[in-house]
Amino acid sequence: MQIKVLGCSGGIGDGRQTTSFLIDDDILIDAGSGVTLLSRAALARINHIFITHTHLDHILGLPLLLDTVAGDRQGPVFLHAIPEVLEILKDHLFNWRIWPDFSRIPSVDEPFMCYAPVPLGQTFRLADADGGVREITPIPAHHVVPTAGYHLRGPIGSLLFSGDTNSHPVLWELAALIPNLLHLVVECSFGNExxxxxxxxxxxxPTELATDLAGLAVGPKVWITHLKPGAEADIMSELHAEIGLIAAHDVQALMQGQVLKI
Ligand SMILES: [Zn+2]
Ligand SMILES: [Zn+2]
Structure with missing residues (x-):
């Protein structure tokens, strides 16, 4: 299972793109501006999109993606998220006023997009091209709107993605319990100031994240995401100073274009 970072910035400018991860070639986690880097052919191969939450930096590529690929695909794109997130998208995005309701066009029976809610803790399983199983499970996060992170499990291990969040114990309890946790992708949006x-x-x-990281007994690689544009180096310096030099080498900024494997 391959995770390619299409975008991981807290904003835009100078080539930065906002959150979107491409899993193999058929799944997206979030649909921020990073999806605009994909070719039309690559966009048309995406069958499943998992959304963490409805803030614009995580969904802004979604309406245009659907509109672009609708005519090129045989079946619908499945839009997954916790039910509360899908309700917000129905009410405030795919409401004909901001964007057409793609779950009803060209017809209710054969729409371009299907809502597919996945409650917190429920695992969605998908076969890969070789017959292996890929698992995606929404996990709790603590943000200003209904939000989930995701636990991804592939043939060789797991990746936890925090989504947008501040401190909440469940992420760290989960991280401690997952066998073979290879990667922890966690946000740190702002500097201490x-x-x-x-x-x-x-x-x-950084201070809050370093405190939580200090309690993590297992040792996944830790990738910091959603850094404020222009403040990336300062935030990482503050974080490294807080966690100490020994741990710093395993805590790095996630980079656009990076590929992680699980
Ligand atoms: Zn957010
Ligand atoms: Zn965000």
């Missing part, structure tokens, strides 16, 4: 903004918008800042 902006801790009030981070707290109000429920994002991590």
């Amino acid at each position: 902006q801790r009030l903004v981070a707290n109000a918008s429920r994002h991590y800042h």
